[in-house]
Amino acid sequence: MNLLKRIRRGHTSDTIFAFVALLFGLSIVVIMGGIIFQLWLQSSVARSEFGWSFLWSAAYRPGENEYGALTFIYGTLVTAFLAILLAGPVGVGIAAYLVEIAPDRVNRILGFVVELLAAIPSIVYGLWGFFVLAPFLRDYVVPVIQASPLGWLPIFGGTFFGPTVFTASIVLAVMILPTVAAVSRDVIRAVPQDQREGMLALGATRWEMFRQAVLPYAGSGVLGAIILGLGRAAGETMAVTFIIGNSPRLFDSLFDQGATLASIIAGQFPEAGGILLSVLIELGLVLFIITILINISARLIVSLISRSPRGGIRA
Amino acid sequence: MDSDNITREKELARGRSDEQEPRRLRTAQGSTANRASETRTEPAVTVENLDMYYGSFKALQDVNMLIGRNRVTALIGPSGCGKSTFIRSINRMHEIVPKARVEGKVLLDGEDVYASDVDPVRVRRKVGMVFQKPNPFPTMSIYDNVVAGIKLGGNHKKSELDEVVERTLRQAALWDEVKDKLKQGGTSLSGGQQQRLCIARTLAIEPEVILMDEPASALDPVSTQKIEDAMEDLKKKYTVVIVTHNMQQAARISDYTGFFFIENMGDPGRLWEFDETSKMFSNPNRKETEDYVTGRFG
Numbered sequence: 007m008n009l010l011k012r013i014r015r016g017h018t019s020d021t022i023f024a025f026v027a028l029l030f031g032l033s034i035v036v037i038m039g040g041i042i043f044q045l046w047l048q049s050s051v052a053r054s055e056f057g058w059s060f061l062w063s064a065a066y067r068p069g070e071n072e073y074g075a076l077t078f079i080y081g082t083l084v085t086a087f088l089a090i091l092l093a094g095p096v097g098v099g100i101a102a103y104l105v106e107i108a109p110d111r112v113n114r115i116l117g118f119v120v121e122l123l124a125a126i127p128s129i130v131y132g133l134w135g136f137f138v139l140a141p142f143l144r145d146y147v148v149p150v151i152q153a154s155p156l157g158w159l160p161i162f163g164g165t166f167f168g169p170t171v172f173t174a175s176i177v178l179a180v181m182i183l184p185t186v187a188a189v190s191r192d193v194i195r196a197v198p199q200d201q202r203e204g205m206l207a208l209g210a211t212r213w214e215m216f217r218q219a220v221l222p223y224a225g226s227g228v229l230g231a232i233i234l235g236l237g238r239a240a241g242e243t244m245a246v247t248f249i250i251g252n253s254p255r256l257f258d259s260l261f262d263q264g265a266t267l268a269s270i271i272a273g274q275f276p277e278a279g280g281i282l283l284s285v286l287i288e289l290g291l292v293l294f295i296i297t298i299l300i301n302i303s304a305r306l307i308v309s310l311i312s313r314s315p316r317g318g319i320r321a
Numbered sequence: 322m323d324s325d326n327i328t329r330e331k332e333l334a335r336g337r338s339d340e341q342e343p344r345r346l347r348t349a350q351g352s353t354a355n356r357a358s359e360t361r362t363e364p365a366v367t368v369e370n371l372d373m374y375y376g377s378f379k380a381l382q383d384v385n386m387l388i389g390r391n392r393v394t395a396l397i398g399p400s401g402c403g404k405s406t407f408i409r410s411i412n413r414m415h416e417i418v419p420k421a422r423v424e425g426k427v428l429l430d431g432e433d434v435y436a437s438d439v440d441p442v443r444v445r446r447k448v449g450m451v452f453q454k455p456n457p458f459p460t461m462s463i464y465d466n467v468v469a470g471i472k473l474g475g476n477h478k479k480s481e482l483d484e485v486v487e488r489t490l491r492q493a494a495l496w497d498e499v500k501d502k503l504k505q506g507g508t509s510l511s512g513g514q515q516q517r518l519c520i521a522r523t524l525a526i527e528p529e530v531i532l533m534d535e536p537a538s539a540l541d542p543v544s545t546q547k548i549e550d551a552m553e554d555l556k557k558k559y560t561v562v563i564v565t566h567n568m569q570q571a572a573r574i575s576d577y578t579g580f581f582f583i584e585n586m587g588d589p590g591r592l593w594e595f596d597e598t599s600k601m602f603s604n605p606n607r608k609e610t611e612d613y614v615t616g617r618f619g
């Protein structure tokens with residue numbers, strides 16, 4: 007252990023500092039471990055009752071004591087991916103505009119608005135989704151989609167009431183937009199000016215400069231921003247609970263209702279007891295693991311790309 | 322620099338300057354007035370009454386210069402007197418600095434690059450630039466770095482690209498060192514190799530004029546030598562403008578030399594003297610030039 011050796015050797019104040027820092031660092035690990043342990047412990051009833059098949063069972067009928075996580079895992083992944091599909095390009099676009107084009111004043115104002123978006127409480131997004139967005143989609147967007155050739159696709163089939171997977175995904179997209187935009191902005195801003203100049207000097211337009219020089223350079227960071235957004239979308243609770251309909255089914259139309267891990271937990275927890283409580287806690291465990299997996303894969307992808315084996319030129 | 326050295330530099334510079342060339346590129350003050358009578362080879366770039374500002378700060382004042390076609394023009398002078406600012410005004414690179422602006426004219430083949438209907442993108446395709454710090458694109462292979470500019474133009478034929486890569490890398494004296502790893506690991510390229518790669522990349526777009534802003538200042542002597550060797554070749558085909566802090570280098574490689582200078586702190590930079598390199602290094606008209614080229618200050 008390098009650190010311990012150094013602690014033994016160093017000055018007293020350094021030693022104390024290193025020790026305290028180590029303590030704080032460890033505390034995070036301890037807390038994480040504690041959470042997982044608790045979730046594991048408290049879901050033991052459900053786990054012993056349903057075993058591993060809990061993960062791929064689509065049944066969820068509390069009345070008949072049938073429980074499975076699949077519909078919620080499905081709902082979580084679909085809404086999160088749909089959200090990032092919408093928020094990713096828009097967020098990176100906003101970031102690009104802020105860094106490359108916007109004059110100072112616009113930059114400050116828009117930057118402020120983006121940060122403001124991040125500060126709006128989740129439930130407010132839920133209310134907005136329910137009372138503003140859903141009617142708007144129903145009256146103006148869904149008819150257009152269904153009238154277009156796309157309307158034949160099963161994912162756009164059925165009748166659109168208010169609370170749907172579609173509505174929830176769009177609200178999620180708006181909610182994670184600030185994360186994606188702010189992180190990408192910082193990453194794009196960190197691209198050295200000489201990369202831009204190098205590309206411009208070859209006769210690139212600003213768009214070509216961004217596409218060919220800035221974006222590849224910032225690539226892994228932008229990808230990190232997107233996956234960060236994905237993680238947030240997967241874990242978002244209040245707003246989704248409000249507008250997804252919270253009904254466990256393997257929907258095939260986005261205009262159908264659905265449920266996510268987070269939304270079902272929030273929706274059912276207040277009345278839960280006995281085995282249902284244990285089931286909800288196991289769902290929480292699943293959600294926790296999914297979010298961790300998303301974040302780990304983000305890290306992996308980022309470090310894989312930045313150590314690009316294709317052999318770039320180390321500038 | 323001792324006097325022996327100066328004489329040698331002078332000889333070197335003389336030997337390279339073309340005797341047939343009319344002595345049309347005189348001092349900054351005289352140049353514009355005489356231009357009409359000098360029609361034998363029109364200059365590649367003509368700069369007239371150029372002022373440059375960063376916001377309210379005036380960085381350059383009243384620069385006039387005729388940049389000879391297929392000649393190497395060296396720009397020298399103390400730091401901060403506007404050399405970089407000046408060459409960036411030629412390909413409109415200063416425009417990425419938000420508050421930078423230019424007054425006066427820069428004519429490229431007789432066409433004002435600042436005319437309202439001129440697209441800076443087109444100017445930069447004719448006027449390439451190599452920067453002080455090597456700036457290859459790190460996510461691209463060596464090959465892709467070289468063709469980055471061509472691909473912008475939509476020219477994608479593989480055989481053509483291959484040909485361009487080999488030719489420009491040879492011109493930049495880099496081919497032998499990288500020919501076996503074009504597609505892959507450029508990770509091991511040294512600073513000097515990176516800079517030569519940047520030169521190749523610039524050559525690949527076949528500009529008429531190549532601007533170089535202290536291209537060797539961050540490099541070791543061997544790399545510097547290789548870049549100078551490459552320049553020998555370049556000037557047969559291109560018009561080169563090079564900013565350098567290295568007097569020997571200026572004397573060795575250039576045909577004309579411009580000396581930028583600020584007399585009093587806070588003044589804008591001016592083109593203090595501009596003449597054939599041999600004259601600038603042996604018998605300049607102004608005392609400050611002489612002091613600078615002999616290393617008495619700077």
Ligand SMILES: Nc1ncnc2c1ncn2[C@@H]1O[C@H](COP(=O)(O)OP(=O)(O)O)[C@@H](O)[C@H]1O
Pocket residue numbers: 375378380398399400401402403404405406407418590
């Ligand atoms: N982007 C900029 N913004 C404001 N001032 C600048 C900028 N670039 C250069 N300057 C100023 O312009 C003057 C000339 O700078 P520069 O052209 O870089 O000189 P040189 O290349 O001869 O060392 C200096 O006073 C410098 O501080």
Ligand SMILES: [Mg+2]
Pocket residue numbers: 404405406534
């Ligand atoms: Mg400079």
